Amino acid sequence: MIRNERPVRLGLNIDHVATLRNARGTTRPDPIRAAKLAIEAGADGVTAHLREDRRHIRDEDIHRIMLEVAAPLNMEMAATEEMTDIAVRVRPHACCIVPERREEITTEGGLDAAGGHNALAPMVRRLLDAGIRVSLFIDPEPRQIDAACRLQAPVVELHTGQYCEEWLAGDAAAAQREFERLASAARLAAEAGIEVHAGHGLDYETATHLASLPQVRELNIGHFIIGEAVFVGLGPAIARMHEAIAKGVALRKQV
Ligand code: PXP
Numbered sequence: 001m002i003r004n005e006r007p008v009r010l011g012l013n014i015d016h017v018a019t020l021r022n023a024r025g026t027t028r029p030d031p032i033r034a035a036k037l038a039i040e041a042g043a044d045g046v047t048a049h050l051r052e053d054r055r056h057i058r059d060e061d062i063h064r065i066m067l068e069v070a071a072p073l074n075m076e077m078a079a080t081e082e083m084t085d086i087a088v089r090v091r092p093h094a095c096c097i098v099p100e101r102r103e104e105i106t107t108e109g110g111l112d113a114a115g116g117h118n119a120l121a122p123m124v125r126r127l128l129d130a131g132i133r134v135s136l137f138i139d140p141e142p143r144q145i146d147a148a149c150r151l152q153a154p155v156v157e158l159h160t161g162q163y164c165e166e167w168l169a170g171d172a173a174a175a176q177r178e179f180e181r182l183a184s185a186a187r188l189a190a191e192a193g194i195e196v197h198a199g200h201g202l203d204y205e206t207a208t209h210l211a212s213l214p215q216v217r218e219l220n221i222g223h224f225i226i227g228e229a230v231f232v233g234l235g236p237a238i239a240r241m242h243e244a245i246a247k248g249v250a251l252r253k254q255v
């Protein structure tokens with residue numbers, strides 16, 4: 001996502017707006033309207049996960065984002081031939097490859113880039129050859145960073161789900177341990193020349209913490225912001241998230 005010079009870009013994940021729409025089987029609320037509003041309110045890009053089962057975002061939504069939204073699209077996708085074909089046709093700014101299991105409620109755990117190297121390599125290559133920026137959604141583990149290097153992925157998105165769960169549960173020691181894993185994975189990736197993004201389960205507080213890591217360049221956030229929008233509106237929720245991120249960036253200078 002290359003919209004401006006913010007030290008940490010904010011990508012809004014609109015999947016949950018599509019979930020709400022699909023719950024009634026109508027056209028409202030329109031996730032593309034949410035995407036446009038988010039960009040007007042200062043989000044730097046839009047993230048949408050085209051799942052194999054199309055449970056929230058649909059093919060038509062991806063086409064509409066590309067046509068109607070004046071900001072980069074980060075398309076989340078499983079590592080399948082079908083999704084790679086779609087991505088190569090649609091040409092979003094970026095594709096974030098995520099693991100996908102049909103029975104899961106949301107993306108659980110990171111992609112096993114190390115174990116799945118041989119299957120991933122041709123898909124990553126096809127996406128890169130199509131001019132798409134490839135990001136791998138991985139757990140903060142050295143072997144996964146190493147695999148991302150071997151796959152020549154320009155970006156990794158570190159899975160913050162476990163950290164956010166532990167923080168929310170008030171388990172300070174476990175949260176600290178997981179934060180240190182994220183911090184050292186971010187360092188390792190940046191040293192290898194890989195751009196570092198992070199996401200999953202972030203709220204205002206945990207976004208501040210992640211933004212305090214000097215290597216982090218982008219946060220992708222959905223559920224919390226869409227939830228907050230119910231109470232304060234989407235624009236104000238995005239503005240407050242930018243403030244939370246700026247607070248984290250300011251902490252970098254103090255380290
Ligand atoms: N990044 C990735 C790769 C994801 O799969 C998700 C969830 O769809 C998110 C970020 C956003 O997570 P959340 O909705 O919990 O903010």
